[in-house]
Amino acid sequence: MITKRNVHAPGHRRRPAPRGAALVCAAALAAAALLTGCGSDDGDDGAKTGAAGTPKAPTSASASAGGATLTEDQAERKELLPRAKVGYDKALDAAVAAVDKSEPVSVELKGTPDKPVWETEVATADGAAHTVDVDAVTGKADRARAESDEDADDKRKLADRLGKAEVSAQQAARTATGKTKGTVTSVELDDSDKAGALVWSVDVVTTKDWNKTTYDIDAASRKVVREHLDRD
Known part of the structure; x- marks a missing residue:
């Protein structure tokens, strides 16, 4: 054609x-x-388009687009936790050894990345409480300090708690980590919100996302009575 x-x-x-x-x-x-x-x-x-008519690349809304952004608390955990070479259980052992005939009441990882420390509280059978700081790198315990503001009623209540606790701090921690694989950063003997039941409150941090899960473990039956995931 x-x-x-x-x-x-x-x-x-x-x-x-x-x-x-x-x-x-x-x-x-x-x-x-x-x-x-x-x-x-x-x-x-x-x-x-630009001056020459070529397409411009879209501006990114966030420098971390496509990746997870840590909260302030998560970032603090990420900085502090890897610096602790001594676990909560070794810290409790050191604290109990510093106060004759004492039992664990609480332990919590605190301090700074340069100087992480386990802040522990132990008490004797009469409810006399002592605070012992344990170096989270070396495991060395500082001198025990008696609670100066503890009165007779406080001692009686604490002694009563210790007498009723049939589950140890270590057993409660193992129950918590059996639910969530992670690192224990806090264990504390306390009354729960439910009818004043005695519980061990255990914090477990997962290093894949630096979230913290808190478990309340019944201090008599070792059952989990509360679970709370903290994503902050």
Whole structure:
């Protein structure tokens, strides 16, 4: 099939366009180019193309887009926990050894990444409480300090708690880590919100996301009576 084309006979020359018409065409082309360059100032094209008309890459809304961003508490755990070379159980052993005939009441990882420390509390059978700081790197216990603001009623209540606790701090911690695989950062003997039941409150941190899960373990039956996941 042959399409229609503007074919000139051999030897036939087209006459050149008048000079005035050429100038008009050049001016029209220049104006069109100017309008095209300015058109991106107000329209959507200005946000999508550069001066040369090439597409611009979209601006990222967050420097961590596509990855998890840690909360302040999670970041603190990530900084502190790996620096502790001594676990909660060894810290409790050191604290109990520092106070004759004492039993664990609480232990919690605190301090700074440069100086992590286990803050522990132990008490004797009469309810006399002592605070012992244990270096979380070396396992060395500082001198025990007797609770100066503890009165006779406080001692009686603490002695009563210790007498009723049939589950040890270590047993409660093992129950918690049996539910969530992680590192124990706190264990405390306390009354729960449910009818004043005696519980061991255990914090377990998972290093894959640095979340903390708190378990309340019944101090008599070793059953889990409460579980709370803290994503902050």
